[in-house]
Amino acid sequence: MDTGDNTEKLESRVRSALRIGYPLCIRGGNTKAFYGRIPVGEPVDVRGHTGIVDYEPTELVITARSGTTLNEIEAALAAENQILPFDPPHFGEGATIGGTIACNLSGPRRAQAGAARDFILGCGLINGTGEVLRFGGQVMKNVAGYDVSRLMCGALGTLGVLLEMSLKVLPKPETEETMRLEATPVQALDRMKAWGRRALPVSATCQVNNSLYARLSGTGDAVAAARKQIGGESADQADAFWEALREHRLVELSNALPLWRLSVAPDSPPADLEGNWVYEWNGALRWLSADVPISQLREAAAAAGGHATLFRNSPDRDQVFHPLNGGLTKVHRRLKRAFDPAGIFNPGRMYPDL
Amino acid sequence: MDTPQTYTIERSRLIEGLQAILPAKSVLYEPEDLRPYECDGLSAYRRLPMVVAMPDSVEQVQETMRLCDQLAIPVVARGAGTGLSGGALPHEHGLLLSLARFTEIVEIDPARRTARVQPGVRNLAISQAVDKFGLYYAPDPSSQIACTIGGNVAENSGGVHCLKYGLTVHNIQQLKVVMVDGECLTIGGAGLDAPGYDLLALMTGSEGMLGIIVEVTVRLLPKPERAQVILAAFDNVVKAGTAVGDVIAAGIIPAGLEMMDTLAIRAAEDFVHAGYPTDASAILLCELDGSNAEVSAQIMRVRDILNSAGATEVRTARDEAERLTFWKGRKAAFPAVGRISPDYYCMDGTIPRRRLPEVLEAISDLSRSYDLPVANVFHAGDGNLHPLILYDANKPGELERTEEFGGKILELCVAVGGTITGEHGVGMEKINQMCVQFASTELNQFHAVKDAFDPAGLLNPGKAVPTLHRCAEFGAMHVHRGELPFPDLERF
Numbered sequence: 107m108d109t110g111d112n113t114e115k116l117e118s119r120v121r122s123a124l125r126i127g128y129p130l131c132i133r134g135g136n137t138k139a140f141y142g143r144i145p146v147g148e149p150v151d152v153r154g155h156t157g158i159v160d161y162e163p164t165e166l167v168i169t170a171r172s173g174t175t176l177n178e179i180e181a182a183l184a185a186e187n188q189i190l191p192f193d194p195p196h197f198g199e200g201a202t203i204g205g206t207i208a209c210n211l212s213g214p215r216r217a218q219a220g221a222a223r224d225f226i227l228g229c230g231l232i233n234g235t236g237e238v239l240r241f242g243g244q245v246m247k248n249v250a251g252y253d254v255s256r257l258m259c260g261a262l263g264t265l266g267v268l269l270e271m272s273l274k275v276l277p278k279p280e281t282e283e284t285m286r287l288e289a290t291p292v293q294a295l296d297r298m299k300a301w302g303r304r305a306l307p308v309s310a311t312c313q314v315n316n317s318l319y320a321r322l323s324g325t326g327d328a329v330a331a332a333r334k335q336i337g338g339e340s341a342d343q344a345d346a347f348w349e350a351l352r353e354h355r356l357v358e359l360s361n362a363l364p365l366w367r368l369s370v371a372p373d374s375p376p377a378d379l380e381g382n383w384v385y386e387w388n389g390a391l392r393w394l395s396a397d398v399p400i401s402q403l404r405e406a407a408a409a410a411g412g413h414a415t416l417f418r419n420s421p422d423r424d425q426v427f428h429p430l431n432g433g434l435t436k437v438h439r440r441l442k443r444a445f446d447p448a449g450i451f452n453p454g455r456m457y458p459d460l
Numbered sequence: 461m462d463t464p465q466t467y468t469i470e471r472s473r474l475i476e477g478l479q480a481i482l483p484a485k486s487v488l489y490e491p492e493d494l495r496p497y498e499c500d501g502l503s504a505y506r507r508l509p510m511v512v513a514m515p516d517s518v519e520q521v522q523e524t525m526r527l528c529d530q531l532a533i534p535v536v537a538r539g540a541g542t543g544l545s546g547g548a549l550p551h552e553h554g555l556l557l558s559l560a561r562f563t564e565i566v567e568i569d570p571a572r573r574t575a576r577v578q579p580g581v582r583n584l585a586i587s588q589a590v591d592k593f594g595l596y597y598a599p600d601p602s603s604q605i606a607c608t609i610g611g612n613v614a615e616n617s618g619g620v621h622c623l624k625y626g627l628t629v630h631n632i633q634q635l636k637v638v639m640v641d642g643e644c645l646t647i648g649g650a651g652l653d654a655p656g657y658d659l660l661a662l663m664t665g666s667e668g669m670l671g672i673i674v675e676v677t678v679r680l681l682p683k684p685e686r687a688q689v690i691l692a693a694f695d696n697v698v699k700a701g702t703a704v705g706d707v708i709a710a711g712i713i714p715a716g717l718e719m720m721d722t723l724a725i726r727a728a729e730d731f732v733h734a735g736y737p738t739d740a741s742a743i744l745l746c747e748l749d750g751s752n753a754e755v756s757a758q759i760m761r762v763r764d765i766l767n768s769a770g771a772t773e774v775r776t777a778r779d780e781a782e783r784l785t786f787w788k789g790r791k792a793a794f795p796a797v798g799r800i801s802p803d804y805y806c807m808d809g810t811i812p813r814r815r816l817p818e819v820l821e822a823i824s825d826l827s828r829s830y831d832l833p834v835a836n837v838f839h840a841g842d843g844n845l846h847p848l849i850l851y852d853a854n855k856p857g858e859l860e861r862t863e864e865f866g867g868k869i870l871e872l873c874v875a876v877g878g879t880i881t882g883e884h885g886v887g888m889e890k891i892n893q894m895c896v897q898f899a900s901t902e903l904n905q906f907h908a909v910k911d912a913f914d915p916a917g918l919l920n921p922g923k924a925v926p927t928l929h930r931c932a933e934f935g936a937m938h939v940h941r942g943e944l945p946f947p948d949l950e951r952f
Contacts, residue, residue: 164705165812165843187711216652223658224630237901245810246842247627247882249616249665250890250897251925252909256629256661260653277711299571303594305682305751327753371650373571390652411650428655433645438656440912445905456656 110157110171113238116267119150120450121236129453132263134173134205137198141209142262142455144423150267152204158182159270160244167227167244169272172204179203183275191219191276193310195352204268210260213352214310214321217387223259225274231258231266234446244272257441263452264460265445279309279323284344285336289318291376291385298388299373306332312351313385314358321348351386354418358382359395364419366403368392370412377406393417400425427456435459467553471510474533474555478513481523486561488512497556500541500548501603504805504859505888509536509550516561518636518644518674525672526642528555534921535640537668539580539608543615544806545887547667547923554921557672559610565589566675572650573680574633579610579673583617586678595680598625601883602791610673616665618883620716620790623841624749625681627883629664636675637663640914644674662909667885668920670913684749687715688759689783692771693740697721700742701816703769704840707746710765712758716747717841721820724793724835724848731796734789735782737773744771744840745790747783793837794848801833801850805862809873810882813843822872823847830865832858844882845873871896886924894924895931903928 123130129147139145156173163186170179176196183189193213194206207229212221228242231254241254258268289297294313301308301320309323320336321344322329333340341347350356359365359382368377372389381396390412394403400422407414413428420426430438435457442449442460454460471489478487488494489511499506510533515521528535534554541548550556562578565586569575570593575586583604587596600619601607607617613635618627625631634648648660663670694700700719707714720728721742729736736743744766748758759776766774777783789796797804811819820836827834833850847869851862870880870893880886880893894903906925910917926934 162812162814164709165814166708167812210653210658220626220630221653223661224626233905237905239899239902239905241902243877243879244812245844245878245882247618247622247810247839247844248879249883249885250879250881250894251886251902251906252670253616253629253661253665254905254909256658259658259661261657265657276713277708280711302573303570303682305684307751307754324750325754325757327757328751331751331753369649369651369653371572374650387652413649413651413655415655430656433639433643434647434656434659437639437645437659437912441657441909444908444912 110155112152112155112173113269116150116152116155116269117232117236117238120232120267123148123450124236124448127448129450132208132267132452134202135175135198135200137196137201138205138209140418143426143458145455146453152267153200153202155269163188165244166275167272168275169244169270170203171270172202172268174203176201176203176206184278187278188275189278190225190273192216192222192225193219193352194222195354197353203271207259207268207271208261208263214312214348214386217311217390218309219276223256226255226259227272227274229255229258229271230269232269233266234448234450238269242272246274262456264442264456266451281326281329282309282321282323282344283329283333284319284321284341284347285333285338286341287318287320287338288316289313290316291383294318294385295373295376295389301336302388304335306335308332310348311386311388314356319347351384356384358384359393361395362419363395363397364421365417366394366396366398367415367417368394368403368407368410368412370407370410374410377410379403379406404428424458430457470531470533470553473531474511474527477527477531478511478524481527482513482515482520486514486516488514497538497541497550497558500538500543500546502544502546502549502887502889504853505546505549507550507552509556510553512556512558514558514561518638521557521638521672521674522642522644524555524557525638525640528918529641529916532916532918534918535672536920537614537672539611540582540606542603542607543611543887544808544884545881545889547615547885547887547920549888551921559608559674562610562674568593570595573682574677575680576675576677577609578675580608583607583609583612590680594683596683597678598631598681599628602794609676609678613664613673613676614666614668615883615885618839618844620718620839622839623717624713624715629661631679632660632664632676633679634677635660635663635673637671638674639671640916640918645671648677665885667887667924669910669924670919685751686755687747687749687783688755689745689747689777689786690759690762690766691736691775691777691786692744692746692766693737693773694742694744694770695740695772697742697820698817699770700744701813701840703744703766703771704813706765706769707762710761712748712762714746714762714841715749716745718745718790719743719838719840720790720793721836723833724797724837727796727800727835728789728793731799732788732792734785736789740772745786790837797835797848797850802852802854805849805851805866807845807847807849807866807869808881808884809870809878810842810844811873811876811878813840815876815878819845819872819876823869826865826868830861832862832865839882843878867893888923891923891926891930892934894926895934900928900931903931
């Protein structure tokens with residue numbers, strides 16, 4: 107008997123919540139409780155729904171239940187010299203794949219490889235009427251029906267309880283080397299822009315504390331050739347650096363101040379706001395640790411073609427995500443109703459009325 | 461509602477309304493003017509629309525949608541009409557909304573590596589326009605000379621390079637979409653993600669069922685320093701299939717990895733003289749791209765892998781001209797098959813790659829029992845099969861037999877854990893097989909998504925997602941998942 111399959115138990119939790127009419131707070135490793143608006147509802151623990159269901163390295167696909175820890179998945183992949191290309195942050199010991207997908211969180215490799223949503227191939231879920239549904243599959247190309255699997259990425263569990271997901275994986279790069287250059291944010295943005303115009307194997311970038319870090323990934327020869335083009339010095343303990351960046355353990359990011367996440371046009375000039383800035387994703391992702399009025403951040407992000415999220419240490423957890431305009435709000439409400447008509451899943455975790 | 465009188469009233473109201481919004485030349489309603497729109501790339505299905513409108517501004521599209529919403533007239537959007545699943549097949553009581561006049565490349569931003577284009581811009585025209593900046597747009601469906609970016613978004617088109625560079629959904633960052641009520645929404649943004657639900661993904665591949673795409677911002681990639689292709693011949697398809705897995709197991713992601721079987725090889729060779737070995741049971745084309753150093757290293761490794769996998773011949777293109785010749789054969793495979801048969805029917809299933817040998821065997825069994833030859837062209841890297849069924853539409857009953865055979869191939873793909881469509885879309889063509897791939901609860905969820913955008917069901921009605929009633933008629937609900945008519949296959 108497969109003891110990791112908790113589908114029936116989760117289904118009955120959803121059904122009884124529907125019957126009695128109380129909301130559910132879907133929870134995996136509870137490592138991201140800080141993220142989003144304040145969770146409400148009866149906790150539903152999905153950690154019992156666990157296990158890698160299928161993993162065939164030559165198919166480049168892994169299928170796992172939502173309560174499977176990222177650690178377990180990454181260890182299984184590492185044994186076959188493969189990786190989750192979107193490089194997800196864990197933000198704690200027990201982080202699960204379900205939570206990672208629900209938050210659509212991706213790490214430094216994202217700018218080159220893609221986000222969590224780019225690697226999901228299919229998923230199983232329980233919708234708000236208590237039905238177990240499957241969308242997508244385990245194949246790379248699949249356009250049958252609407253892309254519900256990708257819609258689940260970043261929906262913060264407001265549209266259903268994720269049961270399992272199939273993800274595309276990739277081979278671990280043969281060689282990686284990180285170069286460090288001295289650069290102000292303006293200089294770093296210029297350099298990253300120039301690198302992007304040439305087909306260089308840059309798999310991660312970060313500007314912090316007057317340094318620009320660039321990780322090169324590929325065959326040994328390709329990395330060696332790119333190193334000459336990029337310049338700078340080879341950085342020590344590079345893996346630890348990228349992990350610290352991904353997990354927000356850099357001193358610039360780990361303090362008690364509010365941490366803002368700005369997702370903007372990569373070439374937009376640095377915003378004129380005081381605080382600790384860290385740049386990633388060739389300039390498309392910017393972290394700001396500072397006590398700045400919400401409206402200023404939102405204006406700065408919008409002016410740069412993007413959006414601002416109060417990621418951590420929010421003084422006001424009501425306004426975590428960038429407000430949507432009227433037309434988009436209407437579509438969001440209707441989609442929420444399409445999946446969760448009774449509004450039982452993670453109500454208000456993303457926006458007040460979802 | 462279907463009486464001739466109501467049809468006439470509906471039609472004249474629509475024409476009058478449209479003439480108030482659009483210049484007279486942009487509204488077509490005479491049968492001879494409607495004829496060019498009667499089908500898309502799937503010419504077996506034909507139907508005249510009631511009216512054709514050809515707006516050329518977003519405001520005109522908004523006005524047109526408001527009018528149709530008010531009159532409750534169905535709307536079918538169409539780009540170049542190259543789709544292969546009948547997605548742009550007109551509705552007999554509906555408006556065919558042509559976006560062919562939206563041909564402007566609005567903005568190219570080389571620094572951001574993006575291009576903002578109107579939906580009627582052809583796929584290849586984007587790469588040509590940004591070539592001077594050393595950039596290109598990665599998804600390259602084989603119809604790229606003609607197909608439009610709006611249609612690519614509606615179908616989530618792929619191409620031969622998607623194993624490495626992804627599908628349309630991975631290569632766009634912003635859409636402008638006119639909703640059924642005429643409101644224009646901007647979805648996505650200038651960054652790599654947007655707040656809220658991933659509507660960009662939901663719109664991509666939605667086959668004109670959720671909104672009318674009126675602008676697309678695509679991401680561009682720097683052209684690789686070098687691209688090189690290897691051609692390998694095999695004396696049986698199983699060995700070729702295994703070789704594909706071996707390349708990937710070695711940690712190499714080729715830019716393209718294509719397979720063709722004997723019939724496809726011979727047809728292509730006769731047509732374009734690509735230098736293919738016509739005595740081979742299968743050939744693989746493996747393209748590697750990247751920096752000079754990377755490509756050199758990988759070419760050596762892939763050659764070794766293919767030789768060890770039992771290739772009877774492994775050839776690396778000597779120069780760019782030969783590389784293009786190798787590809788020319790592959791890209792011309794469909795028309796090449798068109799030369800050896802009066803008609804052909806192109807299927808589009810995806811399977812887990814490891815199931816290839818048994819699927820090819822089952823297709824060849826079906827080919828015998830339906831007495832119709834099949835040429836197999838295969839995006840081997842990502843498991844996307846294009847069996848081409850050869851038939852003659854002038855022979856009574858042959859089209860029906862072909863369709864039934866095609867349906868069986870798709871059901872076979874589902875049975876081995878794959879899907880009925882990898883990149884061509886469901887459209888009208890595969891609507892019955894949707895009943896095989898999805899349970900009624902799942903189809904209902906799709907309908908609920910549709911309702912969220914289009915409560916009156918005016919956008920491309922009858923396509924992409926079947927009604928449960930239709931599935932009951934098709935009689936497929938009872939064979940859903942695991943009870944399909946392939947009892948000899950190992951279950952997924």
